[in-house]
Amino acid sequence: MSKTNPGNYFEDFNVGQILRHATPRTVSVGDASLYTALYGSRFAVQSSDAFAQGLGYERSPIDDFLVFHIVFGKTVPDISLNAVANLGYAGCRFLAPVYPGDSLSASSEVIGLKENSNGKTGVVYVRSTGVNQDGITVLDYVRWVMVRKKDPSTPTGHNNVPSLPAALEAASLGDAVPILNKDAFDWDLSGSVHMWDDYEVGETIDHVDGMTVEEAEHQMATRLYQNTAKVHFNQFTEGQGRFGRRLIYGGHVISLARALSFNGLGNAFHVAAINGGRHVAPLFAGNTVFAWSEVIDKAELPGREDVGALRLRMFATKDQPCGELPGKGEEGYDASVILDLDVWVLLPRG
Amino acid sequence: MSKTNPGNYFEDFNVGQILRHATPRTVSVGDASLYTALYGSRFAVQSSDAFAQGLGYERSPIDDFLVFHIVFGKTVPDISLNAVANLGYAGCRFLAPVYPGDSLSASSEVIGLKENSNGKTGVVYVRSTGVNQDGITVLDYVRWVMVRKKDPSTPTGHNNVPSLPAALEAASLGDAVPILNKDAFDWDLSGSVHMWDDYEVGETIDHVDGMTVEEAEHQMATRLYQNTAKVHFNQFTEGQGRFGRRLIYGGHVISLARALSFNGLGNAFHVAAINGGRHVAPLFAGNTVFAWSEVIDKAELPGREDVGALRLRMFATKDQPCGELPGKGEEGYDASVILDLDVWVLLPRG
Amino acid sequence: MSKTNPGNYFEDFNVGQILRHATPRTVSVGDASLYTALYGSRFAVQSSDAFAQGLGYERSPIDDFLVFHIVFGKTVPDISLNAVANLGYAGCRFLAPVYPGDSLSASSEVIGLKENSNGKTGVVYVRSTGVNQDGITVLDYVRWVMVRKKDPSTPTGHNNVPSLPAALEAASLGDAVPILNKDAFDWDLSGSVHMWDDYEVGETIDHVDGMTVEEAEHQMATRLYQNTAKVHFNQFTEGQGRFGRRLIYGGHVISLARALSFNGLGNAFHVAAINGGRHVAPLFAGNTVFAWSEVIDKAELPGREDVGALRLRMFATKDQPCGELPGKGEEGYDASVILDLDVWVLLPRG
Incomplete structure (x- = not known):
């Protein structure tokens, strides 16, 4: 055997x-630093112990x-x-x-x-x-x-x-967030003045910025997660395969889109749920990732005045800025789309 | 809006x-580890808690x-x-x-x-x-x-x-350094026998070694700093721009030059001030960075016997070793120069 | 001077x-995270404080x-x-x-x-x-x-x-491992059901998976170790040298082979000794590393019922899967071999 x-x-x-x-x-904090280095995430709750503690967390989650x-x-x-x-x-x-x-x-x-x-x-x-x-x-x-x-x-x-379930109920969200001391939420430090109340269902947000991915980056990320899927690491075998190259872990795309979404959703500090997601097309090293989001639902959380939930449909593309909101039409996905993700995020209420 | x-x-x-x-x-220590991985810095004070504590720091700064x-x-x-x-x-x-x-x-x-x-x-x-x-x-x-x-x-x-100010006064330097227990300064562990007293104004030092930069490295560094300047990350856009490629954050060059300067300035454990600096030319992935320094001033710090200050003019070049000290002449900068930096550094006194 | x-x-x-x-x-934990990101190591003792503490360690070593x-x-x-x-x-x-x-x-x-x-x-x-x-x-x-x-x-x-010594005596091994609380060893969490008792001298194990190496990865690793050997970092000089490119630190190959060896040796949680090793050929960025091992000796440790030692001869290759166990024959090494390493590893006993 x-x-x-x-x-x-x-x-x-x-x-x-x-x-x-x-x-x-x-x-560990070592993992958190690597995550910052790999994606450039800027949500204040995850970045600063002092900020997180002010709100009621033990420290930055x-x-x-x-x-x-x-x-x-x-x-x-x-x-x-x-x-x-x-x-x-x-x-x-x-x-x-x-x-x-x-x-x-x-x-x-x-x-x-x-x-x-x-x-x-x-x-x-x-x-x-x-x-x-x-x-x-x-x-x-x-x-x-x-x-x-x-x-x-x-x-x-x-x-x-x-x-x-097609999507989680809003009532099931928020267990990972302590009741926030909302007065401590500093809208300068968080990088955005837009609270939950400011977003409307149907609103779309182009996250503007693009991020090019290198082989060393996605390999380090995927190994950090101790993900052993062979297609991400082995050019010898993948070079002879369908794409001729290493395939990037789909989760790497999700994290890139999430980090890019700070620009426009800076106070969406917590992903409370992933309702579903589809990796529409593969991403390869050398491609540049862009992202945009549509607010598809909005909900209060029962018994909570501190935070509210937005349901987002978040698209990521490769080598295509998202000013024209490339997504899914009657003829299917735009050729640039690589990710179609459905998440609930939480933001502070006003 | x-x-x-x-x-x-x-x-x-x-x-x-x-x-x-x-x-x-x-x-965090995670950031410190990444910094070491990105630049290979070897100054003992920042590398070893035990070394730093012996001198009077809480731990490695x-x-x-x-x-x-x-x-x-x-x-x-x-x-x-x-x-x-x-x-x-x-x-x-x-x-x-x-x-x-x-x-x-x-x-x-x-x-x-x-x-x-x-x-x-x-x-x-x-x-x-x-x-x-x-x-x-x-x-x-x-x-x-x-x-x-x-x-x-x-x-x-x-x-x-x-x-x-063209340069900071020596009297304003050193607040970030506790009064050192100089007897604990171990000249073997620090990697250099040369104390402040050994350097002369006008002395030049070729830092000898070269370091080639990869896209993944400068991108990880610049994201670690949560620096969002677009030119560093987006090949899709930069590929159509002036240089046809991503521009490396100028601070990455500074940190490379500083790390290379260990070879010749191993006891210059603290940068007390940046008097000024100029990014003379852009750096791109694939280039190899070299550095050299000139001691342009030397000062005691008022009331301190433990450390003294050297003012350095530090040049970094790309794809050009610094044995011939490529810098700025009457006709301007040597074509290889990418950085002209003016700093005060502190060293232990004898 | x-x-x-x-x-x-x-x-x-x-x-x-x-x-x-x-x-x-x-x-620090930052170094441990980077090590995971660079090699994808999955040995439970080094990965989880809870797992290590259950066995008797202070925390993950x-x-x-x-x-x-x-x-x-x-x-x-x-x-x-x-x-x-x-x-x-x-x-x-x-x-x-x-x-x-x-x-x-x-x-x-x-x-x-x-x-x-x-x-x-x-x-x-x-x-x-x-x-x-x-x-x-x-x-x-x-x-x-x-x-x-x-x-x-x-x-x-x-x-x-x-x-x-050609090899260390088994009696000299194991000082870095506390007497394990063997009942706490969870064979699901460790990722393998194979204990020391299950391995036979002469047994060979193809570790199956391959890992492609990028310049940014080996440079970051080697700088993390503050290893200053010039051949690893300086493309300007190495480009004019014998190989025309940067040489990867031999220790990077060792760590890759060790991480790959988890597949087949998942409970070999500790390297107790390196008896010897030879870097048979250089590794360059872009190559894919594979590995296989032969059990060449097996020993109990005096006075210890918790762990036993296997002596492994571990080969790493480049751009050659190890199903046919490429090693050293009468005519010397197979052309794909880059590492021939002789180590003692410890595993829990049944």
Whole structure:
């Protein structure tokens, strides 16, 4: 028996199965600094302990997407090593702040299995959960991936598709944010005067700036997340593959778009939920990423006067500034679009 | 009204105006590690807590230029987003040590405004100040930038040029350095036997080594400083611009030259002041940076026997070793020169 | 007298001489994060404080090779600045755990000198030692380098070759590992079910995955170690040299191979010793590194039931997957081999 990890095939999964993932990870200020260096994020809550403490945090929490990427990375060796495609995610909630020094581990429950009609692959649905050293859940989300079967000739009969929410309810948001001491929110230091009240449903925001990605950057990011997906690191193999080059981790695009979104959404300090997302096209080193957002919903949080939620549809493009809001029309996506992301973000209320 | 930051134009500034900048930033050991990885700095005081504590510091202070870059980065969105050129800086003093965990914020006071005769631009003079979470000023400096006018046809009448010192007085230096326990200064561990007493005015030092810069490196550095100047990150736009490529942040050159200067100035552990500096020519990825220094002045500090000050004129070049001390002659700068920097550094006395 | 470091020449060394190296260095969580970002290491002990504490560590120790590279880097300016070649190392033991916050310094004793018959060079043998802020030795090892003579025409008469062990005795291993609370070892979180008992002498393991190296990555790594060897950083000079490009620090290859070896050796959480190693061929940016290992010995540790030792011969290749185990045959090394490393690693026992 080989001691290397062959990954799981479709037949290896069963509904109800729990997979406890390696490798647990203590998140540190070192990770936070690298995250800043990789994306240039400028949200004040995550940047300054003094700012965060003034609002009621213990200190600056770790960036939400850094938490997401670390938890996601752990699931790869067990869930998606033999994946043909990452099909989607849904229902991702950030449930508790993560601080430097917290140790995260992850597990996944198989919540659905559906064999494809060709017999070669099937779709695996998992709910993945990240917990800290005290057993508190900091994050959970569903994702589904198309996974190879070991034996195309033997049907599994699996035909179990879970029902998934199109979007999380506003009432379920905000657990990772303490009740804010709103008077301490300094609109100069935060970099924007626009509070939750100022945004309207239907409003669109071009985030203006562009960021070119280098191979060393996305490789360092993806290794920081201990994500082992081979397509990101191995030019020898990828050079002979479909694209002729390394594919950039989709989460790298998400973090770039989020960092760019500071310009126009500077007070959207917390990503409370990812309702869903689609990596429309691959990103490669040398491409320049741009982003724009549309406010598609707006909600108060029950019992909270301090923060409100905006639901954003955030598009990222490559080599195409977003002044004309390239998105999805009747004929499908604009050729420049690489990401179509649906998130709830929180902002202070006036 | 757009929610993205349009930056300030010349007409938006008034003498006496105070701009409080986003984003406050807690500096950490993660930032210090990245700084080491980006430049390879080897000054013992900033590298080893044990070494620093022996001398009388709480622990290793954050590198002076890392502090400078972080404070500088904060000023960009408010001061120089619509700048045509960074014209200079002067009178930069390091006033208190910054330790990991300190939270820095920055503000700028407009101290001068002079419209250019073409009516299209004007020069904005600001004194920028970095303070820590206790309100202690850690850094202040003057810089002046040429900023676009919104309306070239309407003169502002501004014609106020502040008087600026050519160099700081030695008596104003050293506040960021505790009185050193000089007996604890270990000349083996510091990497040089040369104390303040050993340097002579007029002495020149070729720092010998060269360092090639990659796109990923300067981008990570400049994002670490949360500096948003667009020319550093966006190949899509810059590829169509004047140079056809991304321009490297001038501060990256300064930090490279400073790190290279260890070879010959290993005990110049603290930059006490930047008297002035000029980015003579742009640096691009793929270029190799070299540096040399001339001692142009030497001073005791009033009441201090532990350290003395050297005023250095430090040149950096690209793709040109500095054995022949390429600098500025009667016909101007040597074609290889990219930086002409005037600093006060402190060294232990014998 | 020049104030820059000319390095030592063969005539500058004497048997018994002690060289205390600059620059002392406090290792931090920032360094650990960068190490993860550079190599993607996934050993649970070094990744999670909670995991390490459960076993009996104070917290996650710093990766063994990160400690090695930092200590090694300090020796370069004094030992190998004028080296023609690094010939080998032997007898490297990890003697105490290094934790974030520990301050390391290094010294070397000259233990042998042998002038070469051509009179131009000689071999310098040193035992280098890394100690922490409490004076506890965390690492020691022997290396030998061929160093230029200042004066080829004057023989030194040095002909003193120390005897060196081919491999360390198992009884000398394990001092850097506390007696583990084995019940706390979680085989899900560690990422492998294979304990020490499961490995057989003669067993070979293809570590499967490949990792492409970028210039920015190896430069950042080597600067993080404050290693000043010029060939790694200076394209201007190296572009005119033997290879036409920058040479990657051999230790970067070692760390890549070690990180890749997680796939197949996931519980080999500690490198207890480096018996020897050879950098068979140079690595350049753009190459993809693969690795495989052979178990060449297996030993219990006296008085310890918690962990056992495997002696591994680990090969790294460039641009050649290791399924066919490319190594050293009767006609020498396979053309793809770049590293032939002999180490003792520790794993939990069943």
